[in-house]
Amino acid sequence: MHKIRTISLHWSATTFLVWVASILLLVYIALISIVMTYATLTVEFAESVRDDQSAVASLEASYLEEVRALSSVDYRSLGFVEPKAKVFVKSAPVTALR
């Protein structure tokens, strides 16, 4: 009887430990898989955002170049002339202070 009880106790403890170790191993592998997948997706997404950002930067550079070119245009060179007479609105605007 004593022998049977001892075997049963040891068998259940070993089984329990093996199960725990297996579950922990599985959880560990799953955790690493999730983290690595998450990291891969995050990095790929970040790369894609940066690539788009780079493309936008090129467009912005073109836009700012245009702005600069417009700022330096001498309108007289394009045929525009100073008006001969300037006429202003006679009534006081709402915001007029004096």
Place this chain on the structure above:
Amino acid sequence: MRAQFRHRTRIIFGGILLIAIIIIGRLYFIQVIHGEKFSLLADQQFSANSSGLFDRGTVYFTGKDGRNISAATLETGFLLAINPQLIDDPEKVYETIFSIASTTVDKEAFFSATKRTKQVHVELAHRLPEELGHALANENIPGVIVLRERWRAYPGGNLAAQTIGIVSYGTGHTLAGRTGLEAYYNDTLERTGDSLYKNFFAQLFSRAGEFLVDAKQAREGNIITTIDPVVEARLMEELSKIEELRNSRETGGIIMDPSTGAIVALGSVPTYDPNNLSSVTPSLLGNPLVEHVYEFGSIMKPLTVAAGLDAGVITPESTYNDTGCIDVDNARICNFDLKARGVIPVQEILSQSLNLGVAWIAGKLGQERMHGYFATLFGEKTGIDLPSETGSLLSNLSTSQQVNYDAASFGQGIAMTPVQMIRALGALANGGVMVSPHLVSAVQYDSGIKRSFEWNDKRTVFGQEAVREVSTMLSLVADEALGDGKYKMPSMSFAAKTGTAQLVKPEGGYYKDKYFHSFFGYFPVYAPRYIILLYTYDPQGVQYASETLSDTYIDLMHFLIEHYDVAPDRVGT
């Protein structure tokens, strides 16, 4: 039998446990204890490692419609390198590369690199465009390495370059902001670069808290400035014209909202293109608007008049006897033309820019009171969000010689930065209250949260009545004295004042023929939207600021009225 099985199971289990402990221990030593050392070694082995991982937040301009446009961002491309040990036929490899990217790789450099057979990574070309990089990678040439790389790019080129700043290695191994906003907001802009690939174990074992919530990463974001790129482009264009026409040593300008301190444009020339730093003179990397001090000359006079009015020692109706020159402390102070005006009112001090007039006010204020006003106006740094801001030089106002106070009243003998000057002058356009000049309005964190900055450091210097009276006087200066009235606008009032100061000799004293020209103005006079400060250092062939900066100021003012739809405040005539 069963006991034997149990014994063997225990041995196997123990063995597995021991191996697991050894592996985990080894990983701990490699990644946690020696992690930084190995990381550094890896970075040094391939420069591509660090540049390939380069990441950094964006600095944005803000258009008038509130849209953000990148001032500093990242560009992506490719790096071309070779492993000389894997290249058997250099001629053939070069021909293949040449057929795809004919101008990318110098032939001599390529063959020289192939001879470095002890190395496994020799870089040949950086910043290759997308299509070239993909084309080279698709060839799969043995020994040719095509890596993705990222670098800092400034779409605006030299737009606000000295203010935006640069990113460089400096003396260390890491790319970081070194000047301008790049340096001031480096903590927000820089990215840690740690990836989950790199330090999963390290994070898990040593920094479990940071693995879940990283305080540094929570602070990472993008910077949104108050600079309007269209206004900035216009300002830089105008400054360049002055520089070109007058051959000045330096020309600068600031446009600011006087009620909030938000700077919409600022810059100085000569400047540089931050996209091409190889040919930049290091002295240009600083920002003269906060790092250089100047004696501004007569644009100081409105502040002296405001101090006199605020202290109650003069009124707009007060008069004095202008004799043309006076002797003070064995020195002679004169009007710019040495001429006497007789008994004249305060308005004429500003309209004719009379040194004796403000010296008279300085005398009435007394040394202690004048020191008090000027110390409030210029005694402290502005706190602008730029690095290396310098303070003013006001030591002359700590002496007991009246000549120093008289000289300070018309902007000589004391020096301050352009940002300090516009902050002080801004008090005239803001009911006597000085605000904090600033460049950044908000931070947009990577988490998506946007935090607006509050710039609430305000100081009252003058009473509202005093600044209103000075504004009225400056409006008359703009309408009648400036260009003999040719700049008067029928639909808009504006305040303006010119300043011409003699330049200081290195050995002491002043040059007779070298000048510092300045100009400031704001509009509309009684509810100002913008204040503009312009200056040019040592312009050639011209004596007075009215000749160099008046047209520029008027052009900029008209542009701003149009650009921001500033409502008229006068009835047209």
